[in-house]
Amino acid sequence: MVTRPHTPVVGVLALQGGVAEHARVIEALGARVTLLRRAAEVSGPDGPRVDALVLPGGESGVIDRLSRRLGLADPLRETIRAGVPTLGTCAGLIMLADRIEDPAPGQHSLGVLDVAVRRNAFGAQIASHEAEFRLDFDASRSGDASAPSLRGALIRAPEIVAVGPEARPLARSGNAIVGAQARRLPITGVAFHPEVSGDPTLHRMLLDQIEARGSVTGRSASRWRRTAVA
């Protein structure tokens, strides 16, 4: 009998912002995308319902407000803390950060990545540009240890102004830290948009992290198959 490998399912938070660009890169790598707009799509009584999470760019104040109003913030935080590989870009990085130096009035974050960020540190929309970012990958955690740099767009991007003991810098632009990774969990946040430039390096890393951990949707799929046969 030929068993087909399970296709991993990546949940992309789809409340606002650059959702389609992430979906395109993930699907081009052969994974399945599910858009997350409700708590039950993130997790259920039996745990996470996705193999990985992507928090896209957009307006972090809006994404924060909607995620709390729709009851998504707590399940997202729990799912990330449960070890589901997570990538946040730009506003997504701000959502992940422990501390926002200059939050919008009433703005919160999920507080799962030990960094402090300053919003809009690289200028206004009109100052947006593409650049190469030097990467400092942890070879033990990623199959892409040889990647020296990646391409991405800075669009009203935040800067990581402090990295605490639970995180480490991942990417730099000049002297500025524009990416960080948690030390104990597969949580990655970058200030730029690799998905806008079509650079798949970080999404591939996310799929590698799923493989290292094992697919939760694969496990529930096989559980379902067993139940169906029994």
Ligand SMILES: NC(=O)CC[C@H](N)C(=O)O
């Ligand atoms: N491209 C982006 O995601 C911009 C982020 C935006 N400046 C914010 O503070 O949320």
